[in-house]
Amino acid sequence: MADIVICEFMDEAIAREVLKAYELLYDPSLVDDRAALLRSLGDARAVIVRNRTQVDAEFLENAPKLEAVGRLGVGLDNIDLELCRAGNVAVYPATGANDLAVAEYAISAALSLLRGTWQASPDVIGGKWPRGANIGREASGRRFGLIGFGSIARQVGRRAAALGMQVSAYDPYLPGDNGAWSDVEAVSLRQLAETSDVVSVHVPLTKETRNIVDADFIGRMKNDAILINTARGGVVDEQALTAALRAGQLGGAALDVFASEPVDAEGGRAFVDVPNLMLTPHIAGITEESNVRVSQLTAENVARHLAN
Numbered sequence: 001m002a003d004i005v006i007c008e009f010m011d012e013a014i015a016r017e018v019l020k021a022y023e024l025l026y027d028p029s030l031v032d033d034r035a036a037l038l039r040s041l042g043d044a045r046a047v048i049v050r051n052r053t054q055v056d057a058e059f060l061e062n063a064p065k066l067e068a069v070g071r072l073g074v075g076l077d078n079i080d081l082e083l084c085r086a087g088n089v090a091v092y093p094a095t096g097a098n099d100l101a102v103a104e105y106a107i108s109a110a111l112s113l114l115r116g117t118w119q120a121s122p123d124v125i126g127g128k129w130p131r132g133a134n135i136g137r138e139a140s141g142r143r144f145g146l147i148g149f150g151s152i153a154r155q156v157g158r159r160a161a162a163l164g165m166q167v168s169a170y171d172p173y174l175p176g177d178n179g180a181w182s183d184v185e186a187v188s189l190r191q192l193a194e195t196s197d198v199v200s201v202h203v204p205l206t207k208e209t210r211n212i213v214d215a216d217f218i219g220r221m222k223n224d225a226i227l228i229n230t231a232r233g234g235v236v237d238e239q240a241l242t243a244a245l246r247a248g249q250l251g252g253a254a255l256d257v258f259a260s261e262p263v264d265a266e267g268g269r270a271f272v273d274v275p276n277l278m279l280t281p282h283i284a285g286i287t288e289e290s291n292v293r294v295s296q297l298t299a300e301n302v303a304r305h306l307a308n
């Protein structure tokens with residue numbers, strides 16, 4: 001039985017190097033075989049997970065020796081933090097290690113959707129030469145609104161400002177005297193909906209943020225505005241969003257995260273033929289570079305914990 005169980009993918013070579021003092025079970029397929037995963041936990045002093053492993057009461061009951069959970073990312077909504085605290089199990093998110101990947105995704109989605117030309121290939125291939133239909137918009141001079149103004153949102157804001165955009169943010173938990181506000185306008189959620197050309201969501205999923213982008217919020221957005229969600233599926237009402245896109249009440253949207261993940265063929269039907277909608281499989285935070293940073297930081301966090 002292993003001291004450390006890694007049940008979702010990471011940079012295996014880094015894990016083996018940093019954690020070489022311990023018996024390691026590296027099996028990213030375990031996340032899809034819950035029974036085998038639970039059976040593997042008997043001696044585990046640490047586990048390393050991404051966002052798909054539910055670290056809940058059942059998981060913890062099967063891991064009586066567990067001391068630490070390394071999370072290959074930052075959202076902790078798949079981990080029962082109260083139970084971990086009660087059981088003296090430390091939880092280590094990879095804070096900051098994938099900020100750049102998410103920020104570049106958000107900016108690239110904003111530029112693609114404002115410009116609109118990413119959908120032109122079939123027409124060009126078909127000999128239609130659709131120049132008139134592909135006159136897109138520039139980012140410069142437009143307003144970028146951030147819901148949540150934490151670590152990732154600040155990286156997004158900096159890049160949006162570099163493109164010549166005005167940046168505003170809604171984050172009632174960030175004190176007004178925080179230096180991060182120096183170049184960014186603090187606005188209410190309603191103001192943000194009504195004034196932004198691009199809205200990008202960067203809040204954790206909590207009771208309060210569930211459906212923070214609901215039908216009312218979307219209804220207040222400009223008809224040609226763009227919505228980007230790289231946070232968590234539950235924070236955007238997917239039905240309200242697809243209805244608005246179908247009705248032409250919104251300029252476009254990019255969804256990297258979904259209320260139910262992974263999206264299966266049946267779940268995917270909700271998005272068929274929805275115009276100006278880009279979908280990706282929860283990959284905003286994962287690039288070749290961020291996978292290395294996240295793996296290194298998480299392995300080091302776990303190694304440090306076990307050594308103490």
Ligand code: NAD
Pocket residue numbers: 073074075076096098102147148149150151152153170171172173174202203204205206208209230231232256257282283284285286
């Ligand atoms: P962070 O903790 O640095 O920032 C979150 C911000 O949200 C904080 O400033 C907080 O004050 C604010 N906030 C909390 N509740 C709020 C509310 N009700 N209204 C407005 N603001 C509120 O987190 P981060 O590192 O910037 O990450 C944000 C989220 O992005 C994570 O929780 C995670 O779910 C998601 N994420 C997704 C991916 C991906 O691959 N798609 C990768 C990394 C992170």
